[in-house]
Amino acid sequence: MKSAQADRLRAFVEKEARALGFDAVAVASAERAPSRAVELGHFLKEGRHGSMQWMEETADRRAHPRDLWPQARSVIMLGMNYGPDENPLEILERRDRAAISVYARNRDYHDVIKGRLKQLAGKLAARTGEDVKVFVDTAPVMEKPLAREAGLGWQGKHTNLVSREYGSWLFLGSVFTTAELAPDAPEHDHCGSCRACLDICPTRAFPAPYQIDARRCISYLTIENKGPIPREFRVPMGNRIYGCDDCLAACPWNKFAQGAAEAKLQAREDLKEPPLSALLELDDAGFRALFSGSPVKRIGRDRFIRNVLIAAGNSGEASLVDPCRRLAEDDAPLVRGAAVWALSRLLDDKAFRAIETRLRPQETDAQVQTEWDGRS
Structure with a gap:
């Protein structure tokens, strides 16, 4: 009976999530630790997080969902497709224009997703009487490893989540809950021998497959870095003025992704190639x-x-x-x-x-x- 209830609750969550505009919905047990905790420790030990000191300060709470919230029993992972309608790398040839990363060409995705997560969490709490917490990127949650545990996709060689349905173009959010939901099976790695995301990186930010040195990443350099751009990266930056889409856009799995359907996720015309x-x-x-x-x-x-x-x-x-x-x-x-x-x-x-x-x-x-x- 308990399993049947968990299955019904799982079906309810998926129905409500899709009604709110989420394209991908999956569940992981909060009892399972994300598979990349060891890699995170190595990343921090090598100083590859650069000036993002908050990553080091919150590392202990990232290691396991219950380190963040001991009462959690299930983690609902949600994805929203933001796949572009055009090749985002074409603008790199137009040097008099600015290349702004696809995700940043409209409203802040934190705002778009968090409101919908709260609606979903509210519906779940009302139905079950259980507690809920919502997270979008800014909390110490290992979202990509958890998404892999839930079956949404796998972490590709560029360290970003890759989905068989949406390629590398998914915004992620999560709902932690004390409710018990039927979990999904983890996803397997489907990168094979492909190196497209590694080879296209203009600053060689990947020391090895599945590893990134943020200090060499254009997204870090243009967004997190508060000082001058180091000289060795200035020419490779080209006309990328906020973030970098190269490794995402190169992923062959993108051929299965469709452009974002909702107007809220469509690029503003004035930010496509200003x-x-x-x-x-x-x-x-x-x-x-x-x-x-x-x-x-x-x-x-x-x-x-x-x-x-x-x-x-x-x-x-x-x-x-x-x-x-x-x-x-x-x-x-x-x-x-x-x-x-x-x-x-x-x-x-x-x-x-x-x-x-x-x-x-x-x-x-x-x-x-x-x-x-x-x-x-």
């Missing part, structure tokens, strides 16, 4: 207005303009010299330094030295001075 020239003109108010409700807003105007300036330096576009020159006098040292690098790439030596003669004597920031010294 011109660098327009982005370089953004002040703080303009930045906040353009990216209101977007995850891009979280990095702030200065880091964002830093990224756009790297793209400008890689563009070869003489028309971007004037905005870069103006930004070399910006209030933020982070912006000034990136502007100096962009100018060093766009100008010949004589023109660059003329600007240096005017601006460098008034520069007080050591890192910006280093950029003036760095022209090669």
